[in-house]
Amino acid sequence: MPPSSVLRLPPRTFAIAAAAVPLALAVVADDVRVRRQLRTARRDPLTGLSGRDVLMDRITRLAAADREQLHVLVADADGLKAVNDTLGHAAGDVLIAAIGHRIGAWAQARGGLAARLGGDEFAAAVLLSPAATVRDVTALADQLAQPVACGTHRLRPAVSIGTARAADLPDAASASRLLRGADMAMYRVKNGSEVRGYVATRHDAYTPAVHGRRPGRPGTHLPVG
Missing domain, CATH: 3.30.70.270 (Reverse transcriptase/Diguanylate cyclase domain)
Known part of the structure; x- marks a missing residue:
């Protein structure tokens, strides 16, 4: 390509692009951090198991x-x-x-x-x-x-x-x-x-549930009267 056809961008364009890179990385890092916090919050604190x-x-x-x-x-x-x-x-x-x-x-x-x-x-x-x-x-x-x-x-x-x-x-x-x-x-x-x-x-x-629970569990008996 001849020199005359080279697209020359102003210095400000490079500055904006350079600034966007750390911003994008920060967004990705923040997303990863939030996902980790959500996973931690959804784990049982006593056993470490999921919910x-x-x-x-x-x-x-x-x-x-x-x-x-x-x-x-x-x-x-x-x-x-x-x-x-x-x-x-x-x-x-x-x-x-x-x-x-x-x-x-x-x-x-x-x-x-x-x-x-x-x-x-x-x-x-x-x-x-x-x-x-x-x-x-x-x-x-x-x-x-x-x-x-x-x-x-x-x-x-x-x-x-x-x-x-x-x-x-x-x-x-x-x-x-x-x-x-x-x-x-x-x-x-x-x-x-x-x-x-x-x-x-x-x-x-396919056993029918009572109040969403297995028959025989506490809370499955219907109130009387």
Whole structure:
């Protein structure tokens, strides 16, 4: 290109462009910072696990990516009230934190995510081979039952786990439907009507809710009179 055809921009143009670069970087950095703060705010402070909304989003994403291997689990600690009553709530917090850490690491190792639903109840969405469901869930139950050191005491957790397998439910089954199935399966294991490793049926997943909660949970009984 001959020299006469070179476009010569005034110095002010370069100054504006140079000033825009750090401004753009600052906007990106601020966006990253805000996203990190939001993620932190949405995590349970005691266990570091995500909340229900993050879990539901992950279930939906995993269902779209690999419905055949998607499993949703609900785990509920047994006897937490006894620990709180005898050793204090600080000991109960130690127990909850240990269970949360264990189920979180287990889920992450299987391409999934765990969440604390509240109190002593947890849930996870993971990718498992359907043929290995009972084996893997049983292994998780054994892992969660390992003793937890709390001062001079050794707490022995007891955790009931229920599982819902996406492949066993209609393709239209939503994340909330899978979670309900796992919750019903957990309840059946907890009350002794099913053995450990029980997997939810379609009936479990489509059990009608009362006030949005599983029948039998506190708050599901309608007021009388």
